[in-house]
Amino acid sequence: MKTCGNCKFWQPIRNGNGECRRRTPTIQPSNRDGSDSIPADLEGYWPRTDQEAWCGEHSTNGAPNP
Ligand code: SF4
Numbered sequence: 001m002k003t004c005g006n007c008k009f010w011q012p013i014r015n016g017n018g019e020c021r022r023r024t025p026t027i028q029p030s031n032r033d034g035s036d037s038i039p040a041d042l043e044g045y046w047p048r049t050d051q052e053a054w055c056g057e058h059s060t061n062g063a064p065n066p
Contacts, residue, residue, distance in 0.1 A: 002058040005051030009059065012051070019046035022057055 004010045009022040025044025057064075 002054050003051060004049045004053045006060065007058045008062045010049070010051070011046070013048075016051045017048060018051060020049050021046055
């Protein structure tokens with residue numbers, strides 16, 4: 001089964017969670033971590049996914065899916 005956990009673009013973090021590195025980092029809303037603070041600078045983040053998640057751009061070798 002194709003999942004983030006066996007995708008070329010997935011970077012594990014811990015406990016079955018990781019980051020999708022398929023695309024460049026994106027700017028997230030200021031309350032991403034649940035706080036109301038406004039960041040002093042703009043920082044990019046990769047989408048976080050569970051190792052059992054998947055999407056249509058899954059790849060085992062970095063090549064686009066047919
Ligand atoms: S399956 Fe999709 S969301 Fe998951 S790591 Fe691969 S490209 Fe990213």
